[in-house]
Amino acid sequence: MTVPMIEMRAVGKSFGTHQVLRGLDLDVARSEVVCLIGPSGSGKSTLLRCVNFLESYDEGEVRIEGELIGYDIDADGRRRPMAPGRLRKMRCEIGMVFQHFNLWPHMTALQNVVEPLRRVRRLARDEALERAADMLKRVGLADKAGAHPQRLSGGQQQRVAIARALAMQPRLMLFDEPTSALDTKWASPRMWPTASPSSTPAASSLRVRPDRCFTRAANRACGSSCRPTTTAMRSEGIGAGCGCP
Ligand SMILES: Nc1ncnc2c1ncn2[C@@H]1O[C@H](COP(=O)(O)OP(=O)(O)OP(=O)(O)O)[C@@H](O)[C@H]1O
Numbered sequence: 001m002t003v004p005m006i007e008m009r010a011v012g013k014s015f016g017t018h019q020v021l022r023g024l025d026l027d028v029a030r031s032e033v034v035c036l037i038g039p040s041g042s043g044k045s046t047l048l049r050c051v052n053f054l055e056s057y058d059e060g061e062v063r064i065e066g067e068l069i070g071y072d073i074d075a076d077g078r079r080r081p082m083a084p085g086r087l088r089k090m091r092c093e094i095g096m097v098f099q100h101f102n103l104w105p106h107m108t109a110l111q112n113v114v115e116p117l118r119r120v121r122r123l124a125r126d127e128a129l130e131r132a133a134d135m136l137k138r139v140g141l142a143d144k145a146g147a148h149p150q151r152l153s154g155g156q157q158q159r160v161a162i163a164r165a166l167a168m169q170p171r172l173m174l175f176d177e178p179t180s181a182l183d184t185k186w187a188s189p190r191m192w193p194t195a196s197p198s199s200t201p202a203a204s205s206l207r208v209r210p211d212r213c214f215t216r217a218a219n220r221a222c223g224s225s226c227r228p229t230t231t232a233m234r235s236e237g238i239g240a241g242c243g244c245p
């Protein structure tokens with residue numbers, strides 16, 4: 001049996017008394033593109049951040065290619081935090097485009113893409129520069145390589161964030177509202193494959209959206225009735241389940 005890229009089982013997450021995720025089950029297969037839809041505040045970003053353990057989950061399990069992320073289980077069955085080195089290694093294979101882009105403001109667009117290639121992928125300078133320049137070209141920003149984020153529009157910043165994540169060629173991509181600042185040309189599913197992880201063999205992606213308009217590019221769209229539910233999605237009855245366009 002093939003091990004899923006992401007396997008979430010009975011995941012729960014609370015902020016104080018506010019329970020955001022409850023009993024959440026979700027599988028994403030290798031090479032699969034899954035779009036998760038839910039209203040503002042329903043826990044989409046929290047869910048994505050639990051997948052790469054930027055946010056710790058309180059209950060359940062999150063496995064990436066079969067390996068539990070964030071925790072080790074000791075001989076007594078108790079959870080303890082995973083060794084930082086192992087967590088870093090797992091995260092190397094998980095790219096993320098953040099909802100608010102999280103570009104480094106003191107670096108140019110090119111440097112934003114080059115830096116993780118050098119630090120995390122340990123690419124030689126020339127190779128990192130070449131790959132970064134190519135990615136910026138693919139997202140239509142070759143002429144903005146030398147610009148700092150504050151000199152870029154929101155959509156341009158978002159495309160730098162997409163280029164930065166895809167340049168790392170991770171096995172799994174997490175997109176937090178990846179087209180929120182893009183115009184219709186760049187948000188179009190027709191444009192997406194030119195910069196999508198589906199061009200990387202075996203890459204999977206989990207995308208979140210507040211609505212349905214980007215789900216045509218996905219293999220599957222999920223909402224409240226297909227088990228990957230958050231507390232707020234369930235109460236608002238959003239989504240029509242798996243297999244929707
Ligand atoms: N660090 C935090 N501390 C306390 N509450 C938080 C924290 N992060 C998120 N929340 C709360 O958890 C809930 C879910 O937030 P989250 O950002 O996951 O929603 P979302 O579905 O991504 O919303 P949006 O579509 O607006 O981005 C919200 O009510 C939010 O206020």
Ligand SMILES: [Mg+2]
Nearest residue numbers: 044045099176
């Ligand atoms: Mg969000």
